[in-house]
Amino acid sequence: MEDSHHSGATGHAKTTARRRKEARPGELTAAALALFVERGFAATRLDDIAERAGVSKGTLYLYFDSKEALFKAVIQEGIVPAIEAGEALLNAFRDDPERLLREMLFGWWQLLSSTPLGGIPKLMIAEGGNFPEVNQFYFDEVITRAHRLFYAALELGVAKGVFRPVDIEAQIQVILAPLLMLAIWKHSFACCAGGEVAPQRYLDATLDLILNGLRQPGQKENTDE
Amino acid sequence: MEDSHHSGATGHAKTTARRRKEARPGELTAAALALFVERGFAATRLDDIAERAGVSKGTLYLYFDSKEALFKAVIQEGIVPAIEAGEALLNAFRDDPERLLREMLFGWWQLLSSTPLGGIPKLMIAEGGNFPEVNQFYFDEVITRAHRLFYAALELGVAKGVFRPVDIEAQIQVILAPLLMLAIWKHSFACCAGGEVAPQRYLDATLDLILNGLRQPGQKENTDE
DNA sequence: CATATATTACTGACCAGTCAGTCATTAATG
DNA sequence: CATTAATGACTGACTGGTCAGTAATATATG
Known part of the structure; x- marks a missing residue:
């Protein structure tokens, strides 16, 4: 030895x-x-x-040791840093919840367009069922952590009075959905799509809907810098 | 002979x-x-x-003729009626866009909970890439038609002044995302999820966000019957 | 030559797709 | 109605190819 x-x-x-x-x-x-x-x-x-x-x-x-072990390593190595980047964002923009959400969305898009990591959600959805151990790992280390991240962001916004008091736990999933679908789409149907909506425009629409949906009625539009 | x-x-x-x-x-x-x-x-x-x-x-x-032919038949037979049901809804609720959206969401959930059809989106996402012909068929017959359906619904709402004037084309995808993720979730991670959000609550949150996000600022809440 | 690193050829399980043949039902015949 | 012939839905053993995983062998390094 x-x-x-x-x-x-x-x-x-x-x-x-x-x-x-x-x-x-x-x-x-x-x-x-x-x-x-x-x-x-x-x-x-x-x-x-x-x-x-x-x-x-x-x-x-x-x-x-095996193909499955390789699978797990791929997930582990690829995703953990991404989650950590998100957690860093949370700390950087604690004082501006709208800005925080915006940064999180665009950070995600950055990841999607510059690395193959965006393919992982699709991969897990597609094959996770046949590998319970990897699935569990992904659930614990990725899904759960991502949820906590968004939970903190929404909670912050509600506490500050920027967002309406909503069912945070449920809203997280609603907000995450368009982000995940953007990634999935890119790796599934992007090929078939002719005149489909450009990612940038799609993201803008997402933010538009989310922020308008969450915003406290009194709050003004905040046209950003 | x-x-x-x-x-x-x-x-x-x-x-x-x-x-x-x-x-x-x-x-x-x-x-x-x-x-x-x-x-x-x-x-x-x-x-x-x-x-x-x-x-x-x-x-x-x-x-x-082949495993792939069977695949295609499964998609064809399962999905086409579902789309047609949606198109019927559109005609039934032409005069109340909020109600129409509500009905479309709950109709979808109905499908999810009472038939295995909700598994098809996951199936196509997972394996579509390896079967270009089936993928194209799905894209043309399902995705495109579903989009047209939602386009009509949103357009109706905007025309009537119930919804803000938004980028309809882009909003469709944002609105569809939570519906698709609900289906995908059920067939991918539902097993791992312990204290996750119940579908009913998730749907309520979706509607809450979408309707609040789309609603014309002046419009009142419409607490439904 | 001892150790670590890599390659190559091989094995065995698995599975889509095939085909020669079975069996139950139906039609034809007297 | 009894007997024979024809039909066609169905079967399951087989094949040809693929691929994860293994083992025997080679090359470099100190």
């Missing part, structure tokens, strides 16, 4: 093989994410993932 | 075998729908579908 008597310290670059060993898991999960999102979990072959990562299938098994 | 001289017309019931032949396709698509929704298209074996319908796999091929 342990090693450590190298005589002279060879402290310089561990050269290729050693460096590879540290980079590999990330390269593999990245390749897997891209392919899972594109074709679905079941329809993606391990050979393809390996090829995309520039290794052979056998190598994959040096880093992950 | 040729037949046709039966002398007397034997026109009455052709008993079991003949009756079966007419009932079979429906029985098979029903079985397939249930299993596809439960496990996904790829993960469902034709043997299981056949067994559930009380026949053998070979029989299945007497009625459908």
Whole structure:
């Protein structure tokens, strides 16, 4: 198990093989994410993932015990940072609930357009049922945390009198729905859609509806900077 | 090769075998729908579908050319009537846009709770990508028609001055999202969810947000009958 | 040569789709 | 009505291909 008597310290670059060993898991999960999102979990072959990562299938098994373990790693690695980014936003905009919601929506869109992470919701919806353990993990680590995030945001708005007093718990899901559908749409029907609504316009409409739906009747429009 | 001289017309019931032949396709698509929704298209074996319908796999091929053809039949048969029901609602409540929206939401929920049809959106999202032809069919016959339906409803409301003048095209998608997510949720994470929001409460919240978000500022609350 | 890293060829389970054949019902014949 | 012929719905064993996972082998590193 342990090693450590190298005589002279060879402290310089561990050269290729050693460096590879540290980079590999990330390269593999990245390749897997891209392919899972594109074709679905079941329809993606391990050979393809390996090829995309520039290794052979056998190598994959040096880093992950099974296809399911790889699946779980993909979710874990991809989503947790995203959730943390959201939690950071909450702290940054504590004093302006409308602005906070706006930032959360656009942050989400940023993620969607610049990374393949937006494919994860679709992936979980599509294949989660066949992998209870991964599903549970996703539920606990992603869904629940995301809910807490939005709960805090809405609660803040209601407490400050910016939003009407609503059924926060239920509204969260209503507000999250358009965000999730935006992601799902992109990975499901975007291909078929001809003259469909552009994401930017869709997001504007979402914000419009949500803010008008939540806003305290007295409150003025807040035309933003 | 040729037949046709039966002398007397034997026109009455052709008993079991003949009756079966007419009932079979429906029985098979029903079985397939249930299993596809439960496990996904790829993960469902034709043997299981056949067994559930009380026949053998070979029989299945007497009625459908391939697994994909069966898939398409399931969608076609299940969804088209649902869309037509929606179109009927539109005509029934032309004069009261708020009521119309309300009826459409609750009609949808009715469908969800009393039939497995609510599983179809999830199914299409999950597996549509691998079946372009089915996907296109769904897009044209379901998504597009559903959009037209909601377009008409919103347009009516705006024309009557009940709703604010909004970006109708974009709002449709925002409004549809919670409905779709309700269906998706039921078939994906309902299992994991412990103290989650009840559908009825969720629907109320949806209506609350949508109607408040759309309502013309002047308009009064309309506390319904 | 000992260890860590990677590859390649292989195995076994699984499943969509096929096909030769069964069996129950119906029609034809005397 | 009894016997034979024809029909067609249905069956289930089989095949051909795919793919997750394994094991034997190779290459680099210290």
